[in-house]
Amino acid sequence: MQSLEKITVAFTLLALVGLSLWLDATFDPSDAPREATTQPKGEDYYIEGVRISGRDENGIRFLLTAQRQHRDAENDPAILERPQLTQFDEQHGERKTTAEYGEIKADGSELTLTGNVRIVQKQTPDRPNTVTDTNRLTIRLASKG
Numbered sequence: 001m002q003s004l005e006k007i008t009v010a011f012t013l014l015a016l017v018g019l020s021l022w023l024d025a026t027f028d029p030s031d032a033p034r035e036a037t038t039q040p041k042g043e044d045y046y047i048e049g050v051r052i053s054g055r056d057e058n059g060i061r062f063l064l065t066a067q068r069q070h071r072d073a074e075n076d077p078a079i080l081e082r083p084q085l086t087q088f089d090e091q092h093g094e095r096k097t098t099a100e101y102g103e104i105k106a107d108g109s110e111l112t113l114t115g116n117v118r119i120v121q122k123q124t125p126d127r128p129n130t131v132t133d134t135n136r137l138t139i140r141l142a143s144k145g
Contacts, residue, residue, distance in 0.1 A: 046070035
């Protein structure tokens with residue numbers, strides 16, 4: 001009789017293990033649908049061959065071009081791919097800045113360039129041509145005052 005009890009206990013334990021494995025595979029909580037807590041992220045828009053100019057009372061202050069611009073959410077910065085910024089200044093001459101990527105603040109006040117940033121300042125009568133390389137650069141685009 002003792003061996004029959006041992007077989008019954010072993011069979012019961014085996015059945016419980018099998019049932020546990022089946023329940024785990026069938027009712028996996030990671031597959032259960034979840035209520036969305038945030039808006040799914042995705043591109044709000046994208047522009048290819050973008051061209052942006054900034055002006056003041058003297059005319060064009062800067063020209064910003066990029067292969068592509070997109071934004072992922074309403075208040076996130078606009079992302080630029082291969083941006084090129086040309087700044088025009090009577091006192092300092094023309095300055096061209098290129099990079100792999102850029103971000104424009106949502107309010108348009110700042111441009112942050114990253115990845116192989118190169119600034120080329122054209123020669124003026126009192127200054128030589130200069131070239132500066134860096135990995136990150138932030139430029140205020142909004143006019144002073």
